[in-house]
Amino acid sequence: xxxxxxxxxxxxVEGLRARIGENEILKGVxxxxxxxxxxxxxxxxxxxxxxxxxxxxxxxxxxxxxGTVSYAGQDLLALAPDARAAAGVFLGFQYxxxxxxxxxxxxxxxxxxxxxxxRGEDELDAMDFLAxxxxxxxxxxxxxxxxxxxxxxxxxxxxxxxxxxxxxAVLEPRLAILDEIDSGLDIDAxxxxxxxxxxxRREDRSILLVTHYKRLLEYIPPDRVHVMAGxxxxxxxxxxxxxxLERTGYAWVAGENxxxxxxxxxxxxxx
Amino acid sequence: xTATATPTPALxxxxxxxxxxxxxxxxxxxxxxxxxxxxxxLGLPTARxxxxxxxxxxxxxxxPWVRAGVGGGAWAGAALPEGPRLVFVNGRLRPELGNTxxxxxxxxxxxxxxxxxxxxxxxxxxxxxxxxxxDHPFVAANTALFEDGAFVWxxxxxxxxxxxxxxxxxxxxxxxxxxxxxxxxxxGSGARATVAEVFIGRGGPVYLTGAVTEIVLGEDAxxxxxxxxxxxxxxxxxxxxxxxxxxxxxxxAHAFTLGGNLSxxxxxxxxxxxxxxxxxxxxxxxDGTRRVDNFSWVEHAVPHCTTNETYKGILDGRSRAVFAGxxxxxxxxxxxxxYQMNSNLLLSEDAVVxxxxxxxxxxxxxxxxxxxxxxxxxxxxxxYLRSRGVREDEARGLLMWAFxxxxxxxxxxxPLRARARxxxxxxxxxxxxxxxxxx
Numbered sequence: 025x026x027x028x029x030x031x032x033x034x035x036x037v038e039g040l041r042a043r044i045g046e047n048e049i050l051k052g053v054x055x056x057x058x059x060x061x062x063x064x065x066x067x068x069x070x071x072x073x074x075x076x077x078x079x080x081x082x083x084x085x086x087x088x089x090x091g092t093v094s095y096a097g098q099d100l101l102a103l104a105p106d107a108r109a110a111a112g113v114f115l116g117f118q119y120x121x122x123x124x125x126x127x128x129x130x131x132x133x134x135x136x137x138x139x140x141x142x143r144g145e146d147e148l149d150a151m152d153f154l155a156x157x158x159x160x161x162x163x164x165x166x167x168x169x170x171x172x173x174x175x176x177x178x179x180x181x182x183x184x185x186x187x188x189x190x191x192x193a194v195l196e197p198r199l200a201i202l203d204e205i206d207s208g209l210d211i212d213a214x215x216x217x218x219x220x221x222x223x224x225r226r227e228d229r230s231i232l233l234v235t236h237y238k239r240l241l242e243y244i245p246p247d248r249v250h251v252m253a254g255x256x257x258x259x260x261x262x263x264x265x266x267x268x269l270e271r272t273g274y275a276w277v278a279g280e281n282x283x284x285x286x287x288x289x290x291x292x293x294x295x
Numbered sequence: 296x297t298a299t300a301t302p303t304p305a306l307x308x309x310x311x312x313x314x315x316x317x318x319x320x321x322x323x324x325x326x327x328x329x330x331x332x333x334x335x336x337l338g339l340p341t342a343r344x345x346x347x348x349x350x351x352x353x354x355x356x357x358x359p360w361v362r363a364g365v366g367g368g369a370w371a372g373a374a375l376p377e378g379p380r381l382v383f384v385n386g387r388l389r390p391e392l393g394n395t396x397x398x399x400x401x402x403x404x405x406x407x408x409x410x411x412x413x414x415x416x417x418x419x420x421x422x423x424x425x426x427x428x429x430d431h432p433f434v435a436a437n438t439a440l441f442e443d444g445a446f447v448w449x450x451x452x453x454x455x456x457x458x459x460x461x462x463x464x465x466x467x468x469x470x471x472x473x474x475x476x477x478x479x480x481x482x483g484s485g486a487r488a489t490v491a492e493v494f495i496g497r498g499g500p501v502y503l504t505g506a507v508t509e510i511v512l513g514e515d516a517x518x519x520x521x522x523x524x525x526x527x528x529x530x531x532x533x534x535x536x537x538x539x540x541x542x543x544x545x546x547x548a549h550a551f552t553l554g555g556n557l558s559x560x561x562x563x564x565x566x567x568x569x570x571x572x573x574x575x576x577x578x579x580x581x582d583g584t585r586r587v588d589n590f591s592w593v594e595h596a597v598p599h600c601t602t603n604e605t606y607k608g609i610l611d612g613r614s615r616a617v618f619a620g621x622x623x624x625x626x627x628x629x630x631x632x633x634y635q636m637n638s639n640l641l642l643s644e645d646a647v648v649x650x651x652x653x654x655x656x657x658x659x660x661x662x663x664x665x666x667x668x669x670x671x672x673x674x675x676x677x678x679y680l681r682s683r684g685v686r687e688d689e690a691r692g693l694l695m696w697a698f699x700x701x702x703x704x705x706x707x708x709x710p711l712r713a714r715a716r717x718x719x720x721x722x723x724x725x726x727x728x729x730x731x732x733x734x
Contacts, residue, residue: 107397109682122676126697
């Protein structure tokens with residue numbers, strides 16, 4: 025099944041199958057995402073949402089067994105994870121990794137300069153980078169003190185997610201895949217993260233929001249919503265599809281797709 | 296004891312380099328002759344020797360060693376921090392490369408050969424007292440054969456902001472050359488200083504550095520000793536540091552083992568006065584087929600002393616490392632507090648580490664412990680870095696640096712810490728870029 029506007033798509037996924045170890049998780053995913061579009065992928069636990077995000081970013085544990093992914097006219101699957109980043113792909117992690125001993129800003133400058141080198145741009149020196157970082161930190165109310173701490177070490181759940189959006193703001197991707205950027209956030213933290221993401225919406229930047237809950241979509245309205253179940257996209261539609269899910273839960277998906285386990289997971293507080 | 300050692304090319308050739316030194320005091324000539332005899336009878340260690348069980352010296356013992364020649368000049372790569380420094384090339388002082396103008400009055404940092412000629416009694420009281428030839432072939436060889444090295448004398452109350460750097464540079468000649476630099480550091484009561492020893496060599500033929508350092512800490516003295524072994528990759532390096540601490544003296548010893556084909560680093564520390572402390576820090580990096588052997592022996596002879604030992608290593612390729620750390624708590628050394636930690640990062644399935652912590656406790660009111668880890672690079676962290684655009688080799692270098700940086704961070708004086716950082720980073724993938732980015 026093809027979804028979205030196929031014409032001039034930035035990202036086109038076709039018949040993607042992938043496994044982790046012996047378990048086939050993606051069983052033929054097709055999706056396309058146009059420039060500047062925001063799509064949401066929703067679905068119950070275990071439906072393959074995070075695996076799809078991982079495959080697109082090149083997570084080594086995810087082995088692609090069939091299908092193609094074309095990104096800006098290139099074969100995305102042929103690129104190493106760092107080359108994907110250099111080409112403008114960004115994955116916001118559901119569980120950002122703690123890296124003791126590596127300073128947050130030092131890491132980010134290393135990353136930005138690696139990406140700039142790969143794009144044939146000049147590297148930023150420490151002063152220019154610091155100015156840029158300070159400006160971008162404001163976007164998500166990140167205390168500048170986080171810059172000198174080790175990457176994600178001892179950060180709260182909300183701080184980790186804000187740090188992800190901060191990194192996205194610095195790296196300026198063309199395609200941001202945000203994997204459950206809302207998980208573990210209270211309503212205030214969610215507002216801050218959503219405000220950051222919305223500020224980064226641009227005509228030449230596409231965003232794939234992977235989420236379990238409709239709540240996120242109230243803050244970051246998507247152009248399209250896809251429902252994943254059993255390793256496939258089982259329905260696609262406009263934003264109203266999220267409302268339908270909110271009313272019915274994922275049970276109806278399970279009805280159409282016997283492989284889908286798990287009942288309805290409704291969003292938390294409704295503001 | 297009769298001579299029992301099997302003659303080897305190394306033993307015979309090293310013994311043959313022995314030369315009487317007419318200018319030296321008679322007591323030293325006697326000491327040297329005794330040491331040479333001891334070296335001949337002990338021979339070079341084999342795997343049958345418990346303290347050398349994991350380290351195969353057959354490459355070293357097969358070499359017909361000669362005394363190191365004079366060596367060339369122009370040592371840009373040896374850049375030392377500003378401040379008082381002595382520079383030795385192939386084991387001999389090269390005054391024109393050093394600078395001791397900044398030394399405070401009363402503090403001595405000079406060639407040990409010069410000091411023996413001018414003021415031998417200052418040295419006689421200490422030389423060979425802690426580094427004993429009786430049961431250590433490399434100490435015996437060094438004592439018999441050393442041509443030069445450093446004598447550092449810190450008068451009571453010297454310091455606190457005093458860093459003295461000693462650089463031992465090797466310019467190998469055509470034949471396998473051996474040098475045996477000797478260092479004697481005597482810190483008077485309450486003196487506070489940092490002494491760094493940096494070992495750097497040029498590529499080319501194989502060479503041997505057999506260094507011995509004795510450190511005597513008076514009451515309340517605080518000494519930081521930083522050993523930066525960044526020899527050329529074909530080198531053999533055996534470095535033995537022997538220390539003795541009087542009451543309330545504090546010793547921090549760092550051993551960075553970054554170069555050499557085969558490297559042995561020994562710390563033999565004795566806590567002889569109550570309230571003393573030893574912090575022993577080690578970092579070793581090896582790849583290819585390189586061998587790194589860390590041996591430490593800390594003796595608590597009296598009550599109320601503390602030992603804190605942390606050694607970390609990163610091993611790649613088919614390299615092999617040893618950590619053998621012994622802490623001996625003598626009878627009556629109550630209220631001893633001693634802890635030992637050895638952590639290793641193995642980057643390849645073929646790298647091996649033998650880690651052997653040993654606590655020998657003959658007192659009943661002590662707190663002693665040890666711990667250790669052997670692990671791999673965190674794959675999740677590696678992917679996280681790569682997903683942000685960091686190339687794989689650079690990401691690996693960054694994670695290796697994250698593991699190693701704790702040990703670099705423990706070096707006190709900032710300029711020395713920066714030098715340690717450069718030398719460590721130079722051994723990591725994309726290290727030059729790392730250093731640049733950290734600047």
